Amino acid sequence: MAVMTYIDAINSALREEMARDDHVFIIGEDVGKMGGAFKATKGLQEEFGVERVIDSPLAEGVIISSSIGAAMEGMRPVAEIQFADFITPAMDAITQQAAKLRYRSAGTQTCPLTVRVCYGGGVSGGLYHSQTNTSWFIHTPGLIVVAPSTPHDAKGLLKSAIRDDNPVMFFEHKKLYRSVKEEVPEGDYTLPLLKASIARPGKEVTAVSYGYTLQLTLQAAEKIKQQFGAEVEVIDLRTLAPLDKDTVLESVARTSRAVIIHEDNRTLGVGAEIAALIAEEAFDCLDAPIIRVTAPDIPAIPFAPPLEEFYMPSTEKIVTALEQVLRY
Amino acid sequence: MATQIEVPERLTFPSNCETVSADMRIPEPSLDAALLRRLYSYMLKCRTVEERIRNQFRQGRFSGNYFAAVGQEATEVGVTIDLLPEDTIAPSHRNFITHIMKGTPLNLLFAQIYGRNTSPDRGRSSPAHCGYAALNIITPASTIAAQLNIGTGIALAYKMKRVPNVVVALSGEGSTSLGLWHEAINFAAVHKLPMLVVIENNGWAESVPVALQTAVADISTKALGYGIPGATVDGNDVVAVYRAAQEGILRAREGKGPTLLECKTYRWYGHSEIDPAKYRDPAEVHEWKRRDPIPRMEAYLDQRKLWTDEWKQELLAGFEKEIEEAIAFAEASAFPEAEEALDHVFSFSIRDRELHRKTWEPVLDQRR
Ligand SMILES: Cc1ncc(C[n+]2csc(CCOP(=O)(O)OP(=O)(O)O)c2C)c(N)n1
Numbered sequence A: 001m002a003v004m005t006y007i008d009a010i011n012s013a014l015r016e017e018m019a020r021d022d023h024v025f026i027i028g029e030d031v032g033k034m035g036g037a038f039k040a041t042k043g044l045q046e047e048f049g050v051e052r053v054i055d056s057p058l059a060e061g062v063i064i065s066s067s068i069g070a071a072m073e074g075m076r077p078v079a080e081i082q083f084a085d086f087i088t089p090a091m092d093a094i095t096q097q098a099a100k101l102r103y104r105s106a107g108t109q110t111c112p113l114t115v116r117v118c119y120g121g122g123v124s125g126g127l128y129h130s131q132t133n134t135s136w137f138i139h140t141p142g143l144i145v146v147a148p149s150t151p152h153d154a155k156g157l158l159k160s161a162i163r164d165d166n167p168v169m170f171f172e173h174k175k176l177y178r179s180v181k182e183e184v185p186e187g188d189y190t191l192p193l194l195k196a197s198i199a200r201p202g203k204e205v206t207a208v209s210y211g212y213t214l215q216l217t218l219q220a221a222e223k224i225k226q227q228f229g230a231e232v233e234v235i236d237l238r239t240l241a242p243l244d245k246d247t248v249l250e251s252v253a254r255t256s257r258a259v260i261i262h263e264d265n266r267t268l269g270v271g272a273e274i275a276a277l278i279a280e281e282a283f284d285c286l287d288a289p290i291i292r293v294t295a296p297d298i299p300a301i302p303f304a305p306p307l308e309e310f311y312m313p314s315t316e317k318i319v320t321a322l323e324q325v326l327r328y
Numbered sequence B: 001m002a003t004q005i006e007v008p009e010r011l012t013f014p015s016n017c018e019t020v021s022a023d024m025r026i027p028e029p030s031l032d033a034a035l036l037r038r039l040y041s042y043m044l045k046c047r048t049v050e051e052r053i054r055n056q057f058r059q060g061r062f063s064g065n066y067f068a069a070v071g072q073e074a075t076e077v078g079v080t081i082d083l084l085p086e087d088t089i090a091p092s093h094r095n096f097i098t099h100i101m102k103g104t105p106l107n108l109l110f111a112q113i114y115g116r117n118t119s120p121d122r123g124r125s126s127p128a129h130c131g132y133a134a135l136n137i138i139t140p141a142s143t144i145a146a147q148l149n150i151g152t153g154i155a156l157a158y159k160m161k162r163v164p165n166v167v168v169a170l171s172g173e174g175s176t177s178l179g180l181w182h183e184a185i186n187f188a189a190v191h192k193l194p195m196l197v198v199i200e201n202n203g204w205a206e207s208v209p210v211a212l213q214t215a216v217a218d219i220s221t222k223a224l225g226y227g228i229p230g231a232t233v234d235g236n237d238v239v240a241v242y243r244a245a246q247e248g249i250l251r252a253r254e255g256k257g258p259t260l261l262e263c264k265t266y267r268w269y270g271h272s273e274i275d276p277a278k279y280r281d282p283a284e285v286h287e288w289k290r291r292d293p294i295p296r297m298e299a300y301l302d303q304r305k306l307w308t309d310e311w312k313q314e315l316l317a318g319f320e321k322e323i324e325e326a327i328a329f330a331e332a333s334a335f336p337e338a339e340e341a342l343d344h345v346f347s348f349s350i351r352d353r354e355l356h357r358k359t360w361e362p363v364l365d366q367r368r
């Protein structure tokens, strides 16, 4: 075990996977000599050479489409999208090609690629360096969408993503990169890709989240316990698509209350899907309305601190929502 | 006028666009007789197959649509003949017949047209969009320039694995206007990827003429901006296309990087089978039909005593027989089962959870 930051965990997963399998290569903007905008690929070009850590042209479309082709030909590309805000030039490649290739070829042509996407706000990044757009990809069947919330999960899930035979969108919250540290096994381990985890067991209300807001939700759960003595069960989705429905529903069947928290916009966010799912399959289990704590439906995160604060879910906002369903 | 442009490494493509309207002569090639005859017979086979497909569509034997390359056979054949099984074709909507040169059985192609469960994609893609994994033909999306883009990655993998294979990507002149096209060519050029990028300039993108697509006279001149060789050839001269394509393919196999090859040609019919193409001047169509690549090659072979009408009839009879068998195979094949729509979304099955909604009961003993 070693104490690692989230970014260390990503770097260590990449290094170990590249050493394990020489089909694994990295492609993206500034990933080579510079080691990536956030240093996720630091030292890897030195270690594995320019052929396996490719500084791409500034062209997200072909970063992804070349990864798709290489994956079809047996390679295991790990593409980096420097900021989720700039993923749009690659939308055709991701949603029309990567997501549909297996389907349109009836399983005869496939592209096992991993797309690492740096996302998220709360860092004064402004409109174009803060976005959370996971919903676009959740809404695209054929993609596995992963968004780990801890260093331990980040390493284990990234390794699984690289080894998985499906295209995986791997969302890394930039605020988590250096803000959380924990013990992470040094050697090889993987985590199952399609499984949510129970980050904190409880029996009075289920709080569902992922990524950075999962950390906020854990803080909120602790406050609720201290203030009200109530036990919040916190579910870390880990994978947003396809969703581990059963872990969520099984929890709601026990707690009878649900709050969903995410940093993506409210409308058609994963919270909307989970709320609908609970209504469809676990309606009789509910003792209170479902509440969502999400970003508002505004185009992006504005820069000035009060504006950004207004946008972001916070521990206080989550506590208020939990309190509301508990008092219902 | 075609332009032979200055490039870092100059090619010697026989650009004979100028000669087309003059006497439509195929230039003296140093190709062996058997190859010349094969180029011809492939063109004839492509034409026969596509005219039959069009006929089947008009008779309502299959639904959807079809994008015929009739009139463009010299290009389709010239750039894809004699590829290795491991080489990749990155096709667009109008390149269904490239399967014939690569060797996909006609049975599978007609099953594709008919959307049957014996087709390579079990009835998923629309008729003209056909891939074949066994022979490295990318199952195409309709998105223009998509396969060219994916092709860069396949070429990158060939380079990384140090295998001498190539990717031949085909798309129309319309594709060159997209940002996607630029990204792909630029990336292939920077990494010297083993690719032949073929632009089939047939003058029209649906109803939009090439003059509204680009301000350059020859699309191959765009190669200059990427630092790669480019050439424009008469796309209705199968020998010219073949020689130019071979030069590009050889460069690619030798690790010298991609080549941009523009083939000027013409589609005889509408954009698809449901397009009467009223936007075109009939005189233009007439003029291009006069440049039909098949009779031109016939005349050329005839001069060299390599062609007889008897041989042609023999070829046609063989093609017809093969087509009849393929249609019979397709029509005898079943459609896929409805629930197969749920398959091949991921490497694992989603059928169970999609088909069966669960109901959760409250677990009462744990309540507050
Ligand atoms: C990105 C994209 N935009 C629009 C279309 C619709 N569309 C299909 S074919 C076509 C014209 C293509 O023209 P060209 O590239 O010259 O090829 P051709 O049909 O002449 O072979 C259009 C507009 C599409 N398939 N993809």
Ligand SMILES: [Mg+2]
Pocket: B172, B173, B174, B200, B201, B202, B203, B204, B205, B206
């Ligand atoms: Mg065209």
